[in-house]
Amino acid sequence: MYGSVEDVIRSSIQKQGQITFAEFMEKALYWPGGGYYTKGSPIGFSGDYYTSPSTHPIFGALIAVQLFQMWQLMGRPKPFTIVEVGSGNGLLMRDLTQYLQYLPEGFSNNVEYVCVDKGEQNKTGRSTNRQSRSYSDIAEYQGQGIEGCVLSNELIDSFPVHRLQMKKGILRELYVTLRDGVFVEEEGALSTQELSDHFNQLGIKLNDGHVFEVNLNVSRWIKDVSQMLKRGYVITVDYGGMAGDIYSESNGQGTLTCFYRHVQTNNPYLHIGNQDITSQVNYTMLTKYGLGQGFVNKAYLSQREFLTNLGLPYFLKRLQALDTDYRTKLANRFSMLNLVSPEGFGEFKVLIQSKNVSNVELWCRKLGFEEMPILRELPMPMLTASHMPLLEGKYPHVGLELSDTWM
Numbered sequence: 001m002y003g004s005v006e007d008v009i010r011s012s013i014q015k016q017g018q019i020t021f022a023e024f025m026e027k028a029l030y031w032p033g034g035g036y037y038t039k040g041s042p043i044g045f046s047g048d049y050y051t052s053p054s055t056h057p058i059f060g061a062l063i064a065v066q067l068f069q070m071w072q073l074m075g076r077p078k079p080f081t082i083v084e085v086g087s088g089n090g091l092l093m094r095d096l097t098q099y100l101q102y103l104p105e106g107f108s109n110n111v112e113y114v115c116v117d118k119g120e121q122n123k124t125g126r127s128t129n130r131q132s133r134s135y136s137d138i139a140e141y142q143g144q145g146i147e148g149c150v151l152s153n154e155l156i157d158s159f160p161v162h163r164l165q166m167k168k169g170i171l172r173e174l175y176v177t178l179r180d181g182v183f184v185e186e187e188g189a190l191s192t193q194e195l196s197d198h199f200n201q202l203g204i205k206l207n208d209g210h211v212f213e214v215n216l217n218v219s220r221w222i223k224d225v226s227q228m229l230k231r232g233y234v235i236t237v238d239y240g241g242m243a244g245d246i247y248s249e250s251n252g253q254g255t256l257t258c259f260y261r262h263v264q265t266n267n268p269y270l271h272i273g274n275q276d277i278t279s280q281v282n283y284t285m286l287t288k289y290g291l292g293q294g295f296v297n298k299a300y301l302s303q304r305e306f307l308t309n310l311g312l313p314y315f316l317k318r319l320q321a322l323d324t325d326y327r328t329k330l331a332n333r334f335s336m337l338n339l340v341s342p343e344g345f346g347e348f349k350v351l352i353q354s355k356n357v358s359n360v361e362l363w364c365r366k367l368g369f370e371e372m373p374i375l376r377e378l379p380m381p382m383l384t385a386s387h388m389p390l391l392e393g394k395y396p397h398v399g400l401e402l403s404d405t406w407m
């Protein structure tokens with residue numbers, strides 16, 4: 001019987017001598033008996049980090065607006081199935097499905113919302129909404145031939161990755177082992193041919209010593225999505241970039257990042273099972289594999305562009321004119337701006353891929369909110385107790401010290 005995930009990992013290393021970083025990360029995050037994501041919801045004020053859904057409900061609201069247009073473009077199918085994979089504590093599902101009800105033509109009556117998350121504990125949060133169903137993985141869901149949209153926010157950055165290093169023109173893999181009871185890395189031959197195939201497809205050159213991650217699960221993910229989706233869209237929101245950016249010289253030690261109680265560390269061997277481990281998403285591979293599965297690239301935008309084009313500035317203006325107290329306005333404004341600022345989530349990327357749908361431009365691609373009369377009919381999404389109190393966290397006394405003119 002193992003006490004902790006760290007014991008499990010130590011035991012695997014003792015048996016095998018060394019394990020790949022992907023195996024280490026898979027166990028640290030997802031070991032059923034107590035991996036980081038299996039234990040509970042680490043997102044939010046009391047957790048280790050926060051994400052766009054926990055920042056402000058306008059994130060889910062504007063995605064709902066985009067989904068409405070997609071539904072129209074597809075000829076208003078019923079059901080229009082939204083499969084959110086990596087749905088975590090269910091906050092995006094809650095915000096989004098609530099907002100769907102304000103969209104015209106009875107859109108919400110046509111929507112079926114499916115949450116999929118490996119984290120068992122997250123199920124409690126997910127299953128509270130009457131309109132949604134929840135599953136632990138795509139295989140359990142068994143959704144095939146759906147019409148609608150597969151949606152994810154910060155899913156792919158949490159897939160286990162292999163770590164590689166370029167050594168005198170040869171690719172070597174970094175394995176995890178134990179020396180005198182301490183976790184250390186040692187290099188060796190590649191554990192699978194898939195790694196060099198993946199690298200060759202990137203078509204990039206790396207300097208000697210460059211360390212980088214390879215996320216082999218991306219191709220499996222795209223295949224799964226392709227099997228699931230007969231017609232519709234895939235919206236992927238995450239941090240990362242094209243291969244040239246994430247494998248640039250400035251990332252010469254890789255892009256692996258860990259979060260523990262809102263502090264970023266770069267050591268995956270600390271707080272094992274109690275800290276998040278992520279790496280930047282390689283959008284080049286996501287689009288390449290997508291094309292191979294018959295997807296069309298509809299949009300690749302920063303989150304700032306995506307939310308701005310869908311109307312975030314319009315809602316900022318409306319907030320200013322709202323008949324509510326100044327502190328509420330300030331807190332909402334602060335959180336909304338966090339979604340689009342470079343210090344917040346503004347540089348995250350939004351990739352939209354489509355399959356078997358017409359080639360009409362999506363609203364998120366053009367700055368069209370002035371011409372979107374639909375927005376005028378929609379309510380202003382406001383922070384709730386489930387979202388992060390970002391303003392209070394940063395400026396605890398702001399309500400007392402600033403005047404109304406700050407807005």
Ligand SMILES: C[S@@+](CC[C@H](N)C(=O)[O-])C[C@H]1O[C@@H](n2cnc3c(N)ncnc32)[C@H](O)[C@@H]1O
Binds near residue numbers: 089117137152
């Ligand atoms: C970084 S969290 C993001 C949660 C949520 N989307 C948000 O933005 O707050 C990543 C989530 O993806 C889930 N996850 C990772 N791999 C998964 C997979 N293959 N299938 C389903 N869920 C997965 C994890 O359990 C975790 O809840």
